[in-house]
Amino acid sequence: MQLDRRSPLRARLGAAACVLLASAPAAPAAADTSTDPAPGASATQLELSGLVYGEKGRTDVLEPTVRVTRLFANGQSLTAEAGFDAMTGASPTGGVASLRTQTTTSASGQSTSIPASQVPTAMFRDQRESFDLGWSVPVGPFTATTGGHFSHEKDYRSLGANAVVTLDLLQKSVQLTGGAGMNRDRVDPVGGAVRGLTPGDPLGTAPDPKRVTSMLAGISRVMSRRWLAGVSATREVERGYLTEPYKVLDVLDPATLETAQQLREKRPELRTRTSVLASSTWHFGDAGGDVGYLNYRWYTDDWGVRSNTVDLKWRHDLDDRHWIQPHVRGYSQRQADFFRYYLVQGEPLPAFASSDERLGPLRTVTVGATYGFQVPNLPGEWSVRAEYLHQWGPGKLTRPQAAVAGGDDDGGDAANGGTVDLMPAVHIGSLLVSYSIGF
Amino acid sequence: MKLPRIRAGAIAALVVALSSPAAVHARTAPLHQAPAFSLPGRGGGVIASDSLRGKVVYVDFWASWCGPCRRSFPWLAELQRKYGDRGFQVVAVNLDKTRDAADAFLAKLPAPFAVAFDPDGRTAEAFHVSAMPSSFLVGRDGAVIESHTGFDPKRAAIIEKRVAEACAP
Amino acid sequence: MRTRMARTRSALAALLLALAALASGCAATIKPWDRDLLAQRKMKLVPSDREAATDRHVYFSKEGSTGGAGVGGGGCGCN
Numbered sequence: 106m107q108l109d110r111r112s113p114l115r116a117r118l119g120a121a122a123c124v125l126l127a128s129a130p131a132a133p134a135a136a137d138t139s140t141d142p143a144p145g146a147s148a149t150q151l152e153l154s155g156l157v158y159g160e161k162g163r164t165d166v167l168e169p170t171v172r173v174t175r176l177f178a179n180g181q182s183l184t185a186e187a188g189f190d191a192m193t194g195a196s197p198t199g200g201v202a203s204l205r206t207q208t209t210t211s212a213s214g215q216s217t218s219i220p221a222s223q224v225p226t227a228m229f230r231d232q233r234e235s236f237d238l239g240w241s242v243p244v245g246p247f248t249a250t251t252g253g254h255f256s257h258e259k260d261y262r263s264l265g266a267n268a269v270v271t272l273d274l275l276q277k278s279v280q281l282t283g284g285a286g287m288n289r290d291r292v293d294p295v296g297g298a299v300r301g302l303t304p305g306d307p308l309g310t311a312p313d314p315k316r317v318t319s320m321l322a323g324i325s326r327v328m329s330r331r332w333l334a335g336v337s338a339t340r341e342v343e344r345g346y347l348t349e350p351y352k353v354l355d356v357l358d359p360a361t362l363e364t365a366q367q368l369r370e371k372r373p374e375l376r377t378r379t380s381v382l383a384s385s386t387w388h389f390g391d392a393g394g395d396v397g398y399l400n401y402r403w404y405t406d407d408w409g410v411r412s413n414t415v416d417l418k419w420r421h422d423l424d425d426r427h428w429i430q431p432h433v434r435g436y437s438q439r440q441a442d443f444f445r446y447y448l449v450q451g452e453p454l455p456a457f458a459s460s461d462e463r464l465g466p467l468r469t470v471t472v473g474a475t476y477g478f479q480v481p482n483l484p485g486e487w488s489v490r491a492e493y494l495h496q497w498g499p500g501k502l503t504r505p506q507a508a509v510a511g512g513d514d515d516g517g518d519a520a521n522g523g524t525v526d527l528m529p530a531v532h533i534g535s536l537l538v539s540y541s542i543g544f
Numbered sequence: 545m546k547l548p549r550i551r552a553g554a555i556a557a558l559v560v561a562l563s564s565p566a567a568v569h570a571r572t573a574p575l576h577q578a579p580a581f582s583l584p585g586r587g588g589g590v591i592a593s594d595s596l597r598g599k600v601v602y603v604d605f606w607a608s609w610c611g612p613c614r615r616s617f618p619w620l621a622e623l624q625r626k627y628g629d630r631g632f633q634v635v636a637v638n639l640d641k642t643r644d645a646a647d648a649f650l651a652k653l654p655a656p657f658a659v660a661f662d663p664d665g666r667t668a669e670a671f672h673v674s675a676m677p678s679s680f681l682v683g684r685d686g687a688v689i690e691s692h693t694g695f696d697p698k699r700a701a702i703i704e705k706r707v708a709e710a711c712a713p
Numbered sequence: 714m715r716t717r718m719a720r721t722r723s724a725l726a727a728l729l730l731a732l733a734a735l736a737s738g739c740a741a742t743i744k745p746w747d748r749d750l751l752a753q754r755k756m757k758l759v760p761s762d763r764e765a766a767t768d769r770h771v772y773f774s775k776e777g778s779t780g781g782a783g784v785g786g787g788g789c790g791c792n
Binding site: 152154156158168172275276278325327329330331333334335339341378379380382384385386388391392394396398402404406410412414418420422428430436438441463464467469475488490494496533535537539 | 747748750753755760763767772776780
């Protein structure tokens with residue numbers, strides 16, 4: 106299969122994800138009063154981090170970031186963050202695994218041979234720059250934070266702004282949070298935008314920008330001497346061109362169940378998302394004891410995607426300057442209404458369809474641990490986090506035996522007696538190294 | 545319709561709920577007379593309010609984990625040094641759960657004044673301590689002249705003036 | 714479609730009740746001198762901003778859900 110494309114919209118990082126709170130500067134309040142060997146009531150905090158991320162047989166990402174926070178005498182603070190993402194590798198096209206060896210070609214002429222019964226992917230290389238700015242002002246018991254975000258990729262640009270207000274009551278026993286944000290993303294697909302559910306008919310115009318408005322409300326409360334709890338809810342509305350311009354759907358021949366045609370995917374122009382997060386932190390024992398962090402998030406949207414996430418972290422201090430924090434996360438997602446592994450020739454075309462795995466029925470399990478340490482005689486704190494993610498989904502396609510036996514130009518390579526995995530397991534490893542120092 | 549009822553009910557619950565912690569704290573009325581106390585001190589001694597009668601006492605509630613407390617100690621030491629010979633006594637009441645934590649703090653910050661230990665918080669309770677740190681300026685007759693929460697270097701000069709006034713006769 | 718709307722409504726109602734419970738005085742009000750453990754830096758709802766931001770990033774690109782931004786709170790409550 107020839108695919109005339111360059112880099113896919115692998116991840117719209119920096120879009121809705123960064124709108125709210127994410128880019129808000131860390132509140133300086135707690136650092137003042139800690140018993141831990143903290144950087145102190147410093148006026149400037151610098152944090153450097155580097156992420157190395159790899160998906161087996163697919164994408165590799167390298168992402169360094171730098172963040173500077175400056176605390177002023179009047180209690181105000183300013184945070185600036187810059188990040189750079191270098192991505193390379195192979196991304197699924199949305200097509201189904203074939204019983205024969207396939208070939209995909211990227212726009213740069215690079216050919217990839219896809220072995221039989223493997224999900225077709227295409228090579229890409231991309232880079233992204235991002236900048237975030239946040240300014241925090243304390244006003245009596247309130248703290249008002251405003252933030253701005255900008256990120257840029259070859260074919261994508263994102264601009265965002267947000268404002269968050271927190272109210273501290275009862276000596277910070279209770280904290281109320283309210284926030285709102287807006288994002289405007291422009292996509293400029295390589296080769297021009299294409300009409301959805303067609304083989305590649307040009308759209309004719311530039312795609313509408315993607316506008317996202319978000320709202321957040323939350324409360325956190327000191328429940329007891331050792332227990333902190335919080336609940337927050339987020340609502341996001343996305344409008345505009347929400348389709349992934351390079352993803353395709355295979356249309357299968359009803360007799361052989363082999364791909365007869367490929368159509369570009371099509372998604373609605375409106376998406377309303379709601380999520381509720383319940384968090385709990387519990388301190389065991391006395392000073393120096395372990396701390397457990399438990400989160401549960403419930404998510405739903407009007408595309409039919411529903412998910413449950415459970416996240417557990419366990420912090421154990423080895424001594425004053427060393428600690429470990431194992432981590433486990435489980436995620437389960439129900440597919441979008443218009444998710445299809447493939448379409449079948451002869452059946453009426455749906456209004457919307459996508460075979461993007463991210464909208465499919467999938468599960469992710471993450472296991473990892475962070476090790477935090479201070480180097481003797483060197484100021485600052487280090488942390489290293491290693492994680493393994495395992496993502497998989499159901500979905501198998503069994504082809505009639507006749508198709509398996511036939512020879513063909515690609516030198517037929519049948520496997521598994523005609524059954525292929527439509528969402529094979531993905532293995533991901535990541536390493537995050539951070540260094541933080543105060544002046 | 546279901547929604548307006550749920551919404552009204554939830555808003556009512558929220559309003560009632562939010563008012564309860566406020567109601568609880570309204571009970572902590574300002575003190576007029578400093579409560580009596582008798583607490584262990586350093587070196588095995590006892591620090592009792594009885595034996596402080598006739599002195600101007602600055603009762604300061606602190607803990608090792610409280611940042612502003614760290615900053616207030618040098619100032620307290622200075623106050624004790626200046627007014628000590630006029631019948632002034634700083635009594636720093638420690639509220640750490642364990643003596644070790646308090647000792648570690650005292651090892652790093654000199655405390656040339658009286659230090660008392662109240663790990664159960666009973667004296668803090670009697671003084672209606674509402675935040676950390678809290679301090680009470682008590683006159684020679686045992687009446688509370690004024691109280692403060694937190695430590696703000698800008699207010700320190702004003703407090704010192706009050707101390708000087710109280711020590712005058 | 715109608716059942717999903719009804720489910721979202723009851724979920725939001727449950728959320729409001731949870732918020733009310735958290736805001737209420739049912740849990741005993743904490744004494745200022747009992748905040749020794751809460752004063753530690755590790756006593757937060759979100760242990761690390763950087764890890765949380767990286768997670769948001771990674772899971773946004775691998776999964777279909779978003780949201781779950783945390784809130785702050787706790788600490789020693791000192792003035």
